[in-house]
Amino acid sequence: MRSEGLAPISDRSLLDMHCSRRVIPHLYRRFASLLVLTFLVSAFCAGRPAVGQDARNNGRSELILSNLPPKGSKAYKDLLGLAGKTANGQVLGFTQSEMWSMPTARIEDVIRHGETLGVKMTRLSADWNQVLKAPTAPMAMSPPQEAMMKAVTASNETTHVGVMASPNAALVEYALMKDHNPKSAIGRRPATLISKIVLPLSDKESITVRRTSIDMKKDGCTWRGEIEGTGEAVLLMWWRSGQFNGMFTYRGRMYSLMNMGGEVHAVVETDSGKMPPDHGAMPARPQSADVKDDPLVARGEGAMMRPHDRSNLRDRQDSIGGAAQKEDTVPEPLQPTIAPLPAAKRRAMAAKNIAIDLMVLYTTKVLSKYIDVDKDLIALSVEQANQSMLNSGLGKIKLRLVHSQLMDYDESDGEHLNHLYRMVDAEGPFKGVRKLRNEKRADVVALIVDDPSGCGLSTRVRADADEAFVVVHHSCAALTYSIAHEVGHI
CATH class of the missing domain: 3.30.70 (Alpha-Beta Plaits)
Structure with a gap:
């Protein structure tokens, strides 16, 4: 029976249809298999560590x-x-x-x-430029390392501590100094690419930092860079022994890299709001003398009021142009008469190479906070100060460390004002400080303490050589520009 409008179906057509039903699914399965295989190969290649940082896609x-x-x-x-x-x-x-x-x-x-x-x-693998890495298992620590880690974690301003491991020193040196010096090249190197490193903030977050400059030292380097995406500055110091230290801010958070001994390092996040105040509270005597509101006092020159007597009050007034007060007269708050430098003089200063020779003393309490106080604290603090000069357009003015020394000084008795003038007046363990300063030809002497009553204090604005002394808290020295701030007063 023939259906209306439809052509008859031959046996040949039935055979073709039968074969098609068998062949088409087979071709489809082969095509699907190829797709799956292609996907797996792509995934494998994407997840496989690259053979090297210059070698990707070039064999x-x-x-x-x-x-x-x-x-x-x-x-x-x-x-x-x-x-x-x-x-x-x-x-x-x-x-x-x-x-x-x-x-x-x-x-x-x-x-x-x-x-x-x-x-x-x-x-070299894909993560060759990650200079610190989160350990895959808990790191074994010595008792001194555990004590340091406990102290850092318990610090009032610390909000988070991440334990990190440093790869071998040679790998880190290459990551930091890739193609920095053409004279160090072997053979014909390709065109230099922008060098970047990766720094972990925690085991879940990291930042990429583009190198901007390197200052070579005798046994290491000072490495500076900018964080990709924010442009925030990063300052690192690396030593041939493999130890790291440094500091940076990222999206409003303050971080420091601390050497904890061996390959163990810590990435410490700090709450800037819990740091010591810029300057400690004034002692009772200056408060009763009604000078606590003096602008110079408020800015940190309260150390002009020696704790011993009021004999230097007249000197302070004379030095800033104020009239001397009688001993039985209540002094009026003084307005500073120090005017900003004229633009021409500022430009002239900026054009000169000026070195301020600095001698740094530190207490036994400070010594207990660091594995290597000279590298982990003092060198970093001086670099920080010099960076602040650069940021202020005074890049040719630099602090130059000429000497550092431990002082057997008990800082538990008193606050910054006491520490400062015991040093100025050469009391107790500071008896030989002035002689030492002359021997080292230092312009300024800084005492680094653990006393959290303030970040720092100097003797006075535009102090003469006789009073070129400052006191700075160690955390402020490492994380802020406190040394530059106090030396700047002088």
Whole structure:
């Protein structure tokens, strides 16, 4: 029976339809399998560590090599020869290591032969520029490290402490100094790219920092950069021993990097609102003398009121143009007569290279807060001060550390004003300070304390050499510009 409007279906057509029902699903399954395979390969390639920071998509790999044979020796030349004619790299002077870039096909031969020579090798992976890393397991700490960690965590201004580990020093040196000095290049290096490092804030958050400058030191460097996305400044100090310290702010939060000994470091988040006040409260005598509202006192020059007597009140008034008061007269609050520098004089000063020689003393309480107080606190504080000069357009004015020394001084008796004038008047353990200052040819002497009554105090504005002394709290020295602030008064 023939249906109206429909062509008859032949046996051949039925066969074709049957075959199509079998072939089309088969082709579909093959196509789907190819899609799945392509997806898996892409995912594998995306998740696989890159062979090196310069090697992505160009068939090259990188190695950090330490304990190499002497450069120029046959063993060195043979090993470098295995890397091929296109091998290039960089000498890492602080750690006596080298970075080699080579075709990936040659890297296994280099590794095998290097092992026979006792060369230590680290292959660069995708996270090569992460200079601190969250440990995958709890880090073993010595009793001193545990004590330091406990003290940092218990500090009033600390809001969070992240324990981090530093990779081997040679790898960190390369991350910090990649292509910084063309003279350190091995072979023909490609065009320098902007160098960036990654810093963790916690085990869940990190920042990328673009390098802006490096200042080379005798046994390390001062590294400066800007945070991607915010432009906030980062200051780091790195030493050839592998220790880090530094500070930066990020989105309103204040961070410091602390060396805790060995590879252990801490990323400490600080609440700036819980830091010591800029200047401590005035003692009872100046308050009763009705000078607590004096603008100079409020700005931190209250140290002009010696705790011993009022003999320097007349000197203070004379030095700023005020009339001397009789001893039985209540002094009127004084207005400062120190005018800002004229623009021309400021420009002239900015054009000069001026070094202010600084001698730093610190107490036993401060010593207990740091693994290496000279590197972890004092050097960082001086760099901070110099950065503040640069930020203020006075980049040619720098503090220069000429000496640092521990003082056997009990700071529990008194506050900043007492500490300051015991030092100025050469009392007790400070008896030889003036002689030492002359020997070291220091312009200014700073005493760093653990007393949290204030961030800092100086003797007076425009002090003469006889009173060029300041006191600064250690946290303020490390995290803020307190040393520059107090030295600036002088």
